[in-house]
Amino acid sequence: MSYNYRSNVVNSEQMRRIEGAIFASGMPVAALMEKAALLTAQQLKKSYSLANFPKIGVIVGPGHNGGDALVIARELHLAGYQVSLFCPIAKLKDLTAQQANYVKHLGLIFQETLESLEDCQLIIDGLFGFGLERTLSGEIAELVDKINSWQKPVISIDIASGIHTDTGEVLGTAIKATHTFCLGLWKRAFFQDLALPYLGKVELIDIGISPLDLETILQDSPPILRVNPDLIRPYLPLPRPLLTHKYQQGHLLIICGSRRYAGGAILAGLGARGSGVGMLSIAVPAALKSLLISHLPEALIIDCPETATGAIAELPLELNNYHVLACGPGLTTENPAIIEQVLDSDKPIILDADALNILAQLGIEKLSSRQNKTILTPHWGEFKRLFPNFSGSQDRINITQEASQQSGAIVLLKGARTIIASPEGKIYIIPESSSALARGGSGDVLTGLIGGFLTQMPDNPPEATALAAYLHAQAGILAAKERTELGVDGVTLANYLFAALKGLN
Numbered sequence: 060m061s062y063n064y065r066s067n068v069v070n071s072e073q074m075r076r077i078e079g080a081i082f083a084s085g086m087p088v089a090a091l092m093e094k095a096a097l098l099t100a101q102q103l104k105k106s107y108s109l110a111n112f113p114k115i116g117v118i119v120g121p122g123h124n125g126g127d128a129l130v131i132a133r134e135l136h137l138a139g140y141q142v143s144l145f146c147p148i149a150k151l152k153d154l155t156a157q158q159a160n161y162v163k164h165l166g167l168i169f170q171e172t173l174e175s176l177e178d179c180q181l182i183i184d185g186l187f188g189f190g191l192e193r194t195l196s197g198e199i200a201e202l203v204d205k206i207n208s209w210q211k212p213v214i215s216i217d218i219a220s221g222i223h224t225d226t227g228e229v230l231g232t233a234i235k236a237t238h239t240f241c242l243g244l245w246k247r248a249f250f251q252d253l254a255l256p257y258l259g260k261v262e263l264i265d266i267g268i269s270p271l272d273l274e275t276i277l278q279d280s281p282p283i284l285r286v287n288p289d290l291i292r293p294y295l296p297l298p299r300p301l302l303t304h305k306y307q308q309g310h311l312l313i314i315c316g317s318r319r320y321a322g323g324a325i326l327a328g329l330g331a332r333g334s335g336v337g338m339l340s341i342a343v344p345a346a347l348k349s350l351l352i353s354h355l356p357e358a359l360i361i362d363c364p365e366t367a368t369g370a371i372a373e374l375p376l377e378l379n380n381y382h383v384l385a386c387g388p389g390l391t392t393e394n395p396a397i398i399e400q401v402l403d404s405d406k407p408i409i410l411d412a413d414a415l416n417i418l419a420q421l422g423i424e425k426l427s428s429r430q431n432k433t434i435l436t437p438h439w440g441e442f443k444r445l446f447p448n449f450s451g452s453q454d455r456i457n458i459t460q461e462a463s464q465q466s467g468a469i470v471l472l473k474g475a476r477t478i479i480a481s482p483e484g485k486i487y488i489i490p491e492s493s494s495a496l497a498r499g500g501s502g503d504v505l506t507g508l509i510g511g512f513l514t515q516m517p518d519n520p521p522e523a524t525a526l527a528a529y530l531h532a533q534a535g536i537l538a539a540k541e542r543t544e545l546g547v548d549g550v551t552l553a554n555y556l557f558a559a560l561k562g563l564n
């Protein structure tokens with residue numbers, strides 16, 4: 060695999076080792092601090108103009124996060140901003156103390172009280188970075204709470220102080236930043252749902268960490284990758300070969316729907332349509348056939364015998380005739396037998412919604428006898444039912460990885476930051492999304508879309524899943540931009556998939 064500062068996500072220990080390798084190779088510590096802080100100051104000046112933010116307060120911590128803050132303070136001062144400093148901890152690391160001496164020499168003032176910063180238009184948080192090692196308490200916790208109570212724009216350097224760099228947990232209390240500049244490499248906390256309300260807008264400052272240094276440290280552990288267009292584009296089933304026909308583009312079967320939840324079947328079908336899959340068959344209870352045909356004229360609709368309440372009673376099909384099976388949207392939990400039939404097939408399967416609830420009843424061990432790939436796409440509630448052992452943990456990256464190891468399945472845990480883990484240990488993270496997607500029906504679209512891409516990318520199931528989740532999120536973002544977050548129903552979302560796809564190319 061190739062290493063890249065935009066894609067690789069690290070924990071604090073890896074960050075420290077990478078930093079150590081850079082310093083050991085000759086880069087002076089002060090030079091890297093200078094570079095990171097100068098680049099951050101440049102971005103700051105662009106986003107927060109002197110005209111609108113003439114007075115800036117800077118909170119200086121004891122370590123190198125505080126050192127960064129002092130270099131930034133110096134640059135802002137030299138650019139004409141009126142800068143006030145507050146340093147709540149007396150004992151500073153050497154380099155930070157040197158930076159403090161120099162800004163004093165320039166005439167910057169260390170205030171005696173935090174209150175002296177209250178009339179600033181903007182606060183810079185350089186209290187703690189990835190060196191935070193214990194819970195905030197006492198006067199430091201009070202200081203953080205006070206800053207939050209001001210409700211001013213707060214810019215955090217590297218990470219919002221108080222947030223655990225890996226798990227994203229709040230250690231006692233934490234700065235509620237409105238904007239965070241992450242230095243050098245994305246840290247895990249930036250993709251933990253828990254931390255998101257504390258980070259605000261996030262931006263990576265490229266300090267020139269070379270792929271070589273990344274490889275030296277990261278090659279021994281499975282990669283955590285932040286999905287971005289450059290990473291995922293090579294896997295797209297585009298351009299299509301010149302000479303091809305529909306069956307060469309794969310045949311997906313979606314098993315879905317009930318009289319009660321007919322819409323889930325339509326939305327899963329629309330999601331699959333968005334992938335461009337060659338052949339799409341949809342098995343539904345007989346009563347839904349004409350409805351499905353009216354929405355998806357290109358699909359082959361298979362009418363199945365129904366139970367008294369309108370769920371699929373049996374699947375009169377040879378499942379191994381299809382390349383991929385996607386199962387769950389709108390199914391109800393009435394008939395576990397069809398899930399057992401799907402589990403017994405030799406084909407790759409995607410289980411979602413009630414298929415997951417039935418699997419939770421059957422037991423996750425059922426997956427161990429499968430001969431082919433399984434993809435599970437739970438939201439948090441479904442995840443807890445499937446993997447009750449992990450429901451106490453808040454570290455979504457870790458538990459998705461552990462759930463995948465335990466079940467042998469690719470697990471996609473839905474959230475504001477969706478995480479995908481494969482049993483080989485690979486992790487993909489979807490870096491942005493829209494709360495427009497927190498709405499009934501959007502998961503059904505995703506199931507169809509994963510099915511459609513997996514059918515066309517049989518050799519790369521984790522990447523097919525990541526591609527689908529990425530495009531799904533992008534479609535949500537694009538649709539919300541045009542229609543607001545309230546205007547993105549499932550059908551609209553499916554209609555934006557092509558725009559998301561075009562955005563990748």
Ligand SMILES: NC(=O)C1=CN([C@@H]2O[C@H](COP(=O)(O)OP(=O)(O)OC[C@H]3O[C@@H](n4cnc5c(N)ncnc54)[C@H](O)[C@@H]3O)[C@@H](O)[C@H]2O)[C@@H](O)CC1
Pocket residue numbers: 074078091092095120121122123124125126127152186187188189190191192193194195196199216217218242243
């Ligand atoms: N990794 C990199 O490539 C770079 C890192 N830099 C900066 O260096 C930072 C890391 O610096 P450090 O390792 O010095 O660590 P920090 O500056 O994050 O903080 C460590 C200091 O805080 C104290 N501390 C930790 N938890 C505390 C608590 N709960 N209450 C009170 N004191 C506490 C520690 O004793 C130590 O003195 C990064 O976040 C970043 O801002 C940049 O200067 C240059 C580039």
Ligand SMILES: [K+]
Pocket residue numbers: 124184185186187188215216217218219220
């Ligand atoms: K900080």
